[in-house]
Amino acid sequence: MRLTERYSKETGREYALRMLKDNIIHLDLIPGSMLSENELSSEMHLSRTPVREALIELSKVKIVEIYPQKGSAVALIDYNLVEEARFMRNVLECAVVELACKMAGEDAVMKLRENVKLQEFYLENRSPEQLLKLDDEFHRLLFHITGKDQVYQLMDSITIHFDRIRSMSLIAVKDLKTISDHQSMVEAIAAKDGKTAKDVMEKHLSRYKIDEEALRREYPGYFR
Known part of the structure; x- marks a missing residue:
């Protein structure tokens, strides 16, 4: 440990x-x-x-x-619990990213872009732990930009089932779309395009469904 x-x-x-x-x-x-x-x-x-x-x-x-x-x-991984956690994140984060399109200034957009650049670096250098940390920081920044830090803390405390799948995806999924999703979100926020930002976030948080086959193949004994 x-x-x-x-x-x-x-x-x-x-x-x-x-x-x-x-x-x-x-x-x-x-x-x-x-x-x-x-x-x-x-x-x-x-x-x-x-x-x-x-x-x-x-x-x-x-x-x-x-x-x-x-x-x-x-506990072994139960996809019903993963889906519940994803549902909560989807409801909250789609609303937050839309709000970020209205509230984010140049400094906030710059911080998001810096985060994504670091994600690209750690993807190239195969550091899943750093990628997960930066992924968390990216989403936390969205809540901070919109003044919803306490909401993020509440969400973060009960989405561990979903977070475990995210961690596994960074190791097992070869064609990882996480960073390109983040890039698209940042560009939508910079353009104040709430609809596009929300659509990208919804797709982003649903990727675990697409990745399930790869995860089960890589970790066959981890699931119910």
């Missing part, structure tokens, strides 16, 4: 939750793998209580399954 430093004001539970989510999304904790509270608490230098609380929190969104007297496991 990969660990990053604990934030200065982060509680043990918050740190455990952040680390578990990050490792599940990036497949360091693979679907179907068992989770030991003792091992996790030792790795994260925490007591068992915050780790147990984090696992319970993740079980509420069905990304972790808890078996009484047996332990916990990372």
